[in-house]
Amino acid sequence: MGMNLHLKHRIIPIWVVLSCLSLVLAPITASRTHPPLSSIDEPTLPTEKKPPFSQIPTENKAHSPEIKVIHHEDLNMKILVALIIASTLLVGILLFLLCCWIFKQRHLKPLNTNKIPKSQGLSLGPTLDKFTASRIAGKKGSVTVIDYEWLITATDNFHEDNNVRVESCGNVYKARFNDHFFAAVKRLHNGGEQHDARKGFENEVDWLGKLKHQNIVDLLGYCVHDDTRFLVYEMMHQGSLESQLHGPSHGRALTWHRRMQVALDIARGLEYLHERCNPPVIHRDLKSSNILLDSNFTAKISNFALATTELHAKNKVKLSGASGYVAPEYLSEGKLTDKSDVYAFGVVLLELLIGRKPVEKMSPSLYQSIVTWAIPQLTDRSKLPHIVDPVIRDTMDLKHLYQVAAVAVLCVQPEPSYRPLITDVLHSFIPLVPVDLGGSLRT
Structure with a gap:
């Protein structure tokens, strides 16, 4: 149907051109096709002198044809003017057709329309099949707005049995939307500074609506009901890394x-934020x-409520982040960069290696940082194997252990310029991870 429409638009202007040309050239063609009889004989040149009338024999007078003088300059001028008019008309029609084509191309919708642009990265795909249309209240950008009543039903009115995780900003509940699809619903606390809470919520929705990576958690939707945000x-x-390392199991499910x-997964997620996003994104609250x-x-990295860009990080920013994870220059001077x-x-790497919390309470008034405690022993190869988490002690190649310890020491250097780029960290871990887990190590 689209092809027939384009053919019609092209045939009509050609017919118009041919008609105009025929009208303009008709007199010229007629004059060439039916010339006057007098033009068959040789005309008398204007410079020749006619003999006196009396000298012409009477018998030849009846047979002498009428002689006319044809001005070839006038004929050529008419042809030239006709050609100029026809050419101008043709060029005008072609320009008109070109403008029409450009206009249609600009306003033509693609056949395969996708409501979520790929640059934004959020692919709800099969998830939207789970969220029936009657339960979707709308969309904000690329993030789905979910009906509050549906959250009530899916979480059994936020029953305590469905509370799977308690975070500083809110409780996380297991939600069952149908027999085959589960999701996690975070109900944010209403306490604290209302402006900061609202800003953090909007920041989370904005960032996770744009970012899409295998090592960044997917935000499926959100809901605002009265003053409560979800x-x-x-x-x-498997919950959070913190609960795995410092919860009841004490890291037993996490082998070397x-x-x-x-x-490696965390490094990949950070490398995406620092190197693949434009402008680079600083998470600002990375912790277990x-x-x-x-x-x-x-x-997968989650919680982008404090995330910012490097463009904004050139100036001092408000101090935020968890104790034990904040870089010294950010803590003392408010300087924030990708480092x-x-x-x-x-710090997270030290938790994985040693199995201790980033800050431990030694006495009612004394706290010890894992960095301060571990650095002297990480650089001593004789002491290093003895401070490793007992769950994984003696289960790894010592060369790999020394390499991981060296990376950890570099990452927590007090001077930012001494710390490596996350890309270098990423490449140092690939040979330490088995192929079936995403690395290049063959076991």
């Missing part, structure tokens, strides 16, 4: 190779409680 994420069945996989694990222990995330990554 965020709906993909379900991460799985811990290296988690470190914001690292979530799916059923295969794939790690601040690298420092926080180094």
